Amino acid sequence: MKAQDIMSKNPTCVTPDTTLADAARLMKTENIGVVPVVESESSKRLVGVLTDRDIAIRAVAEGRDGTTTSVGHIMTSNVRTSTATDSVADVMDLMGREQVRRVPVVDERGALVGIISQADIVLEAKDDSRAEKTVAQISKPTGKHAQ
Secondary structure: EEEEHHHHEEEOOOOOOEEEEHHHHHHHHHOOOEEEEOOOHHHHHHHHEEEEEHHHHHOOOOOOOOOOOOOOHHOOOOOOEEOOOEHHHHHHHHHHHHHOOOEEEOOOOOOEEEEHHHHHHHHHHHOOHHHHHHHHHHHOHHHHHHH
């Protein structure tokens, strides 16, 4: 099975110039915890992701104003991605290795074409022990909480 078989196609996205308040409202409306950040609406070239945790830790906890701070100031860049033709096994390996719950899917130009979530993996691989191992690896405590 390939990434394209389980990915959510054409996910909602924002640009680095979007305000945090607008991005947070979009996340609320779409009921999502991550939004891909693209260079522009026309190119869709992925430049990062914004998570609800990014907003909480890098903005709210630091006292930033959500109406004047842009996504580009707090987004996570250098995001690991997959391509539509990568195997689901490769995506699971990436998620486990990087301990991420979502992986953007890009084309050969780096343009966003989809996103795969931990839930997509679990739903598609119901009887696959690899899916269970991937979820366990993603959820392994790190940092000070690992002790």
